[in-house]
Structures are given as C-alpha cells and as structure tokens.
Amino acid sequence: xxxxxxxxxxFIMIAxxxxxxxxxxxxxxxxxxxxxxxxxxxxxxxxxxxAIVDVEPDPDNAILFGGIGVDFEAGxxxxxxxxxxxxxxxxxxxxxxxxxxxxxxxxVRSNLPIPAGIDxxxxxxxxxxxxxxxxxxxxxxxxxxxxxxxxxxxxxGSGYSGDGIxxxxxxxxxxxxxxxxxxxxxxxxxYSIE
Numbered sequence: 001x002x003x004x005x006x007x008x009x010x011f012i013m014i015a016x017x018x019x020x021x022x023x024x025x026x027x028x029x030x031x032x033x034x035x036x037x038x039x040x041x042x043x044x045x046x047x048x049x050x051a052i053v054d055v056e057p058d059p060d061n062a063i064l065f066g067g068i069g070v071d072f073e074a075g076x077x078x079x080x081x082x083x084x085x086x087x088x089x090x091x092x093x094x095x096x097x098x099x100x101x102x103x104x105x106x107x108v109r110s111n112l113p114i115p116a117g118i119d120x121x122x123x124x125x126x127x128x129x130x131x132x133x134x135x136x137x138x139x140x141x142x143x144x145x146x147x148x149x150x151x152x153x154x155x156x157g158s159g160y161s162g163d164g165i166x167x168x169x170x171x172x173x174x175x176x177x178x179x180x181x182x183x184x185x186x187x188x189x190x191y192s193i194e
Contacts, residue, residue, distance in 0.1 A: 049099035051193035053106060055171070056091045056164050084176050088125060092152075092169040094134075095160040096193055104193050106153035111188040113147050118183065119176040120145040124152060126170035134159025138169055145189065152191075 096104060108122055122145055124138035137154040153169065161168030 050095055050097040051104065052095040053191045053193055054093045054163075055189075055191065056093055056167075084178065086175075087173045088170065089165070090171040090173060091128075091165050091167060092124070092171055092191065093161045093163055093167055094153075094193065096156070096158060098158045101157070103155035103157055105151045105155055107149035107192050107194055108143060108145065108152045109149040109190055109192075110145055110147045111190055112184050112186065114145060114187075115181050115183065117177065117179045117181045119174075120189075121174045121176075122152065122189075123172045123174070124169045125172045128166055128168065128170070129161070131162030131167050132160050134161060136169075142172075142174070149192065149194075 092106070094106060098104065110120075114120065121142040123142040124140055127136040127138055129136060135156060137156050139152050139154060143150045143152055
C-alpha cells in the first residue's frame with residue numbers, strides 16, 4: 001500500500017502541476033494584455049457625392065421689383081409685371097460633397113429663352129460663411145441670364161453654406177423690362193452644381 005500511496009501522490013502532484021501551468025502568448029506585456037496574436041483588417045467606406053442648391057427666402061415671400069411682388073425661387077415658375085428694379089434679398093445656399101476630389105462649380109440658367117425686351121442679370125454681391133463650412137469662390141461679375149448655363153460660383157470642393165438668408169452667397173437680381181413684357185408660362189431660373 002505504501003507504493004500505491006506514493007504513486008497516487010506522484011500522480012496528484014503531476015495533475016496539480018499541469019493545472020497550474022500557463023502558456024505564454026506574447027513576450028511583450030502590451031501585446032499580452034491586448035490578446036497576443038493580433039491581426040489587421042482593412043475596411044473601406046465609400047460616400048456618395050451630394051449636390052444641393054437652393055435660393056432663399058421661402059417662395060411664399062414675394063420679391064419686390066419697383067414695388068411689384070415677384071416670386072423668384074430656384075426651380076419654380078416666375079411671373080413679371082414690373083418694369084425694372086433691383087432686388088438684393090436672395091441668398092444662394094448649397095451643400096456639396098465631392099466625388100473623387102473633383103472640383104465643381106455652380107451654374108445658373110433659365111429653362112426657356114427670355115423674351116426680347118426683358119433682361120435679368122444675376123450677381124453675387126456678398127459672401128457669408130458664419131454657419132457653413134466652405135471656401136468662397138464667387139464670380140462677382142453680373143451674369144446676364146439666358147437659357148445657356150453660366151458659371152456664378154467657381155471651382156470648389158466639399159462644403160456647405162448654412163441654410164436661409166444671411167448664409168452663403170447674397171444675390172443681386174436686376175430686372176430691365178421697359179415694355180412690361182411677360183415671361184412665358186413655366187419659366188424657371190435653375191441653379192445647378194456641375
């Protein structure tokens with residue numbers, strides 16, 4: 001029995017020794033704390049480009065030319081009864097995220113030819129960047145509106161102007177309509193980021 005006790009004690013000691021042993025995963029303590037065998041995975045995220053442009057104030061607010069109210073809003077029809085006048089109450093707002101680092105510009109055009117005897121010019125007269133994040137690049141020379149696109153903001157990257165009046169680019173619309181002619185039905189002034 002004595003031999004049996006010695007073999008049993010030896011077996012218990014070996015089993016206890018095996019339970020208390022530990023495998024070292026890393027020799028660097030920092031790597032050991034973070035898990036030893038570390039790998040690396042690469043993730044790729046693609047953001048789609050965004051281009052939004054709008055003219056404020058709200059179209060419910062009539063814009064006055066010579067005391068006559070006219071609704072001028074990007075993408076909406078315009079009616080004219082005024083002979084001439086200047087309006088500086090409009091602000092061009094935009095949001096843009098570039099695609100492949102390509103710079104874009106903002107263009108203005110009408111959807112229909114402007115009748116003879118009516119001139120509408122558009123000019124950027126001020127830039128406010130207090131609520132936005134963009135690098136200003138305005139064309140400050142007046143642009144005579146036609147149905148061909150004309151650049152009103154030069155090359156720019158990602159950015160946004162903030163929304164509403166006193167944000168982005170302040171516009172001056174100058175109307176010259178000595179014969180009190182009317183614009184065609186469905187006439188629109190269109191701003192686009194291209």
